Amino acid sequence: MIRLAVIADPHFHDCAWIPKNSALPGAIRSYGDTIDSTRVFNESGPAFRAALDMAVAQGARLAILIGDLTDDGQEPNIHGAMALLSEYRSRHGLRVFATPGNHDLFAIHGRPMIKTFVAADGQSVAVDSARSPDAATLGTLSALQKMARLGYQPDPQDLHWETPFGTDPEWNARSYDVLSPDGGTSCRMIDASYLVEPVAGLWLLSIDANVCVPRNGATDFSDPAQFHDPSDGGWPAVPRHRAHLLRWMKDVAQRARAAGKQLIAFSHYPALDPLGNASADEVALFGPTGLARRAPGGDVAQAFAATGVGLHFSGHLHVNDTARHIGPEGRFLNIAVPSPVGFPPAMKMADIGPDSITLRTLSLANAPAHDAAFVAYRSEAAFAGRPAPDATGAADFGGFMDAHLRAVVSRRYIPREWPADMADFVKTRRMADLLALIGVEGQAPEMPLQMFAEDWYRLRKGGEAAIGYIPAERLAFYRQLCARLPVTQGTGMPARFVALLRILGAYLDRLPNADFVVHLPGLDVSRA
Numbered sequence: 001m002i003r004l005a006v007i008a009d010p011h012f013h014d015c016a017w018i019p020k021n022s023a024l025p026g027a028i029r030s031y032g033d034t035i036d037s038t039r040v041f042n043e044s045g046p047a048f049r050a051a052l053d054m055a056v057a058q059g060a061r062l063a064i065l066i067g068d069l070t071d072d073g074q075e076p077n078i079h080g081a082m083a084l085l086s087e088y089r090s091r092h093g094l095r096v097f098a099t100p101g102n103h104d105l106f107a108i109h110g111r112p113m114i115k116t117f118v119a120a121d122g123q124s125v126a127v128d129s130a131r132s133p134d135a136a137t138l139g140t141l142s143a144l145q146k147m148a149r150l151g152y153q154p155d156p157q158d159l160h161w162e163t164p165f166g167t168d169p170e171w172n173a174r175s176y177d178v179l180s181p182d183g184g185t186s187c188r189m190i191d192a193s194y195l196v197e198p199v200a201g202l203w204l205l206s207i208d209a210n211v212c213v214p215r216n217g218a219t220d221f222s223d224p225a226q227f228h229d230p231s232d233g234g235w236p237a238v239p240r241h242r243a244h245l246l247r248w249m250k251d252v253a254q255r256a257r258a259a260g261k262q263l264i265a266f267s268h269y270p271a272l273d274p275l276g277n278a279s280a281d282e283v284a285l286f287g288p289t290g291l292a293r294r295a296p297g298g299d300v301a302q303a304f305a306a307t308g309v310g311l312h313f314s315g316h317l318h319v320n321d322t323a324r325h326i327g328p329e330g331r332f333l334n335i336a337v338p339s340p341v342g343f344p345p346a347m348k349m350a351d352i353g354p355d356s357i358t359l360r361t362l363s364l365a366n367a368p369a370h371d372a373a374f375v376a377y378r379s380e381a382a383f384a385g386r387p388a389p390d391a392t393g394a395a396d397f398g399g400f401m402d403a404h405l406r407a408v409v410s411r412r413y414i415p416r417e418w419p420a421d422m423a424d425f426v427k428t429r430r431m432a433d434l435l436a437l438i439g440v441e442g443q444a445p446e447m448p449l450q451m452f453a454e455d456w457y458r459l460r461k462g463g464e465a466a467i468g469y470i471p472a473e474r475l476a477f478y479r480q481l482c483a484r485l486p487v488t489q490g491t492g493m494p495a496r497f498v499a500l501l502r503i504l505g506a507y508l509d510r511l512p513n514a515d516f517v518v519h520l521p522g523l524d525v526s527r528a
Contacts, residue, residue: 002202004264005055005063005094006348008315009339010048011103013041013071014080015373019117019132022125027076030116030124031377031389035407038290038318039341040400041071042373047340047397048084050367051347056092058349058362062198063094065150066315066337067101067210067268072113073137078104078146085150097151099206100192101268101316102231105143107212108187111224112136118376122383140190140212141171151196151206160197164248178241181228182216193245195252202352203256205309207245207267211237234269234316235296239303246307253308262352263309270314271296271304272323274336275460278506285499286417291317291460305330310523311357318342320361320463322511322525333523335513340364343405344462344469345397357518358528361465365398402458402469409457410450421493422500426453438494438501439486445477456500459507464514479508 017027029041040047055063070077088094112129113136119125129136144152153169154161161167163174171190178189192208211233218226230237238245249265256263273279279295286292294317304312306329313335321336338346338361345364350357374392381388391403414423425437431444431452455474458466467475482505488495515528 002062002199002262002352003058003060004350004352005051005058005060006066006266006313006337006350007051007055007063007340008066008313008337008347009039009068009101009318009341010051010065010081011039011041011044011068011071011339011341012048012077012081012084013044014077015042015045017076017080017134019127020134021131022127023119024117024125024127025120028118028373028376030118031380032124033116035389035404035411038408038412039339040404041341042376043367043370043397043400044071044341045080045084046367046369046372047345047364048081050364050397051340052084052088052094054347054362054364055349056088056094060349061093061095062202063096064204064206064264064266064313065096065098066266066313067099068103068315069098069101069147069150070104072115073104073106073110073143074113075134075138075146078138078143082146082149095157095198097196097198097204097206098147099267100144100208100210102210102229104147104210105140106137107221107224107227108139108141108189109222109224110137110139110142118380122376122379122381124380140192144171144190144192151194151204152192154196158196158198159200160195160203162195164191164193164244176242176244178211178213180214180216180218184216185214185218187214187218187221191242191245193248197261201261203252203261203263205249205252205263205265207249207265209235209238209242209245209267209269211241213237213241231316232294234294235267235271235300235304239300246303249307249309253310257308264311264313264350264352265309266313268314269296269316270323270334270336271312271332272301272325272334274314274317274319274321274323274334276321276463276503276506276510277323278503281499281503281506285496285503286419289417291319301325302327302329305332310521311335311518313337313348315339319461320344320346320465320513322513322516324511324523324525331523333518333525335359338462338465340367342461343401343458344465345401346465355520357520359516359518360528361514363398363465363468365396367397370397370400398469405457405461406454409454413457414453419496422496425493426450434497435481438488438498440481440484445474447474456504459504463507463510464512478504482508
């Protein structure tokens with residue numbers, strides 16, 4: 001049995017970094033920016049360390065890191081993250097293999113950034129990379145050179161190492177021509193994919209699905225504005241712009257079967273819908289939200305399945321999910337891994353045997369020193385004449401992340417994504433009012449609808465890993481309600497709330513996604 005730790009999206013940010021040409025005491029991000037984001041920043045160091053400590057405590061000596069190692073690919077943050085990983089390799093023998101995420105690098109020469117930090121007196125200070133160049137995101141080659149030890153270059157311990165282009169590790173031997181959408185513009189880009197055998201019998205396939213495409217008519221490749229942001233591309237961009245990856249994956253899968261190797265694939269982006277297979281319903285209800293619009297379609301699933309790669313781990317959306325595709329072209333599982341800096345903070349552990357793989361989802365609710373920035377948050381609030389944030393009273397990191405989610409729901413998701421009439425209804429009504437609106441009889445829990453909306457997002461992001469944050473009686477009520485929803489017509493508010501509840505039912509009816517067993521080779525899933 002081989003134990004493999006799986007960590008997605010740590011978004012490491014070094015609070016001790018002092019941006020160049022600034023009078024800041026450090027790089028503590030503002031709480032205002034934090035609650036406007038779907039991830040937290042200052043807590044990322046303690047959360048990442050907690051994940052690595054968990055890996056070591058569980059006896060793992062191998063880990064895969066599924067993209068977004070850093071906050072935004074700034075050189076100080078890459079340096080800090082690599083120093084931390086080097087510490088765990090030297091002290092504990094933990095080897096970490098990574099794949100690039102959209103926050104780790106950008107295009108050829110990187111891109112500028114503006115970040116808001118907290119000064120000693122609590123004032124928010126914007127730091128522009130035009131003045132503090134170390135705040136900018138690095139370009140692909142610069143970033144990969146600094147992260148080379150994470151599998152991007154071969155290690156003397158490796159039993160096998162290759163790329164889609166052969167065994168030459170030089171970066172110029174791993175580049176390809178990428179075309180603009182209209183096919184009229186071409187530039188040379190690095191593909192950071194690799195296959196490694198770190199221990200006998202295990203093949204780790206790191207797939208670089210972080211596809212950066214030049215815009216139509218681009219002429220200056222040093223200008224980041226002349227590239228499309230890869231965060232909205234992912235797997236849908238691979239068949240057109242990196243078709244060589246699909247051919248290579250098929251070859252790797254065939255060789256793995258012939259040689260009796262256990263093949264574990266991972267990339268930053270999901271290859272199947274990671275929202276309980278309900279993304280299309282969410283788009284129909286809310287429009288193309290930030291998460292749902294990034295779910296890949298059926299054509300991607302078919303192309304991936306045809307490669308013969310059976311098991312794929314993904315990150316990017318900070319959700320916990322298990323999705324399966326079965327079709328005439330083949331079958332595969334996409335296991336979406338939650339982030340240490342999103343709700344719920346967690347990672348996964350895979351025990352890889354000859355006939356099955358056992359997956360566990362491990363909570364990172366306890367992250368020592370997660371509260372190091374709370375003094376700055378309170379100073380920031382005092383400077384602005386506001387009370388201290390409720391989240392700074394959380395008992396542990398899990399409670400802080402739950403408070404963060406509640407703030408994001410009220411400040412970001414509902415105001416930006418919900419129709420105004422639904423948003424207003426949720427703000428002022430209670431669960432009994434919702435039952436009356438949709439015509440369902442029965443006793444409703446005495447709770448505001450805002451609490452229901454928070455639970456909806458908890459289950460959307462966390463699946464079974466969110467259950468500990470929702471009382472059992474509320475979960476039981478949601479299950480009963482989703483089982484007796486009325487048939488509705490039209491597009492009025494009652495029909496839209498019924499649609500919202502049907503999506504909730506999909507979240508509650510996902511494949512096992514906390515602790516479960518994948519049975520090989522058929523990829524059947526059962527609870528552990």
